[in-house]
Amino acid sequence: EAGVAQSPRYKIIEKRQSVAFWCNPISGHATLYWYQQILGQGPKLLIQFQNNGVVDDSQLPKDRFSAERLKGVDSTLKIQPAKLEDSAVYLCASSSVLDTQYFGPGTRLTVL
């Protein structure tokens, strides 16, 4: 089966610009996650969706980050405006069984 797809793989922007990342989960996976992985650290959950509803967004900086999952399949994560500290890899993961997540390759964001 196809894995989790993410695009773009790399993105370089200036601070205060906006950026969007896209994720297509494994077919049939109801749960989708976005993680932020800062260099030298483990991934940190930003938001969890169950179908098209938000389950947990407690660690999402809502003043600048937003995410949606229309129709319970693809998802988009947006940052507006970006700050230097947003430089990180943004990982999307999906799961059908809650205790096992499958990760995409990630989008590496550099904010200059």
Place this chain on the structure above:
Amino acid sequence: AQSVTQLGSHVSVSEGALVLLRCNYSSSVPPYLFWYVQYPNQGLQLLLKYTTGATLVKGINGFEAEFKKSETSFHLTKPSAHMSDAAEYFCAVSLSGGSYIPTFGRGTSLIVHP
């Protein structure tokens, strides 16, 4: 709440030597424990997981880990390192019966020398 401590940000071994990556956790309820591997410029791949049952868990690529409740540990081992094992390894814990959102350690970089 749960947390994970991975001892050693870098571990260096020779090809063919034993690999031992250490992970200690804290959890208020019985944990689910995971090891993930991340190759450069790739996402995380699940190596193995412990949920319930047998405490010695075998994963892919010859790795295994043992859940030791008394030591709150879940160390990852492989009898003989291969050059292709060089990667970043993450231990993670989640709460059984909860949302299953894993908390990740900071990672250990495995370096394999020829």
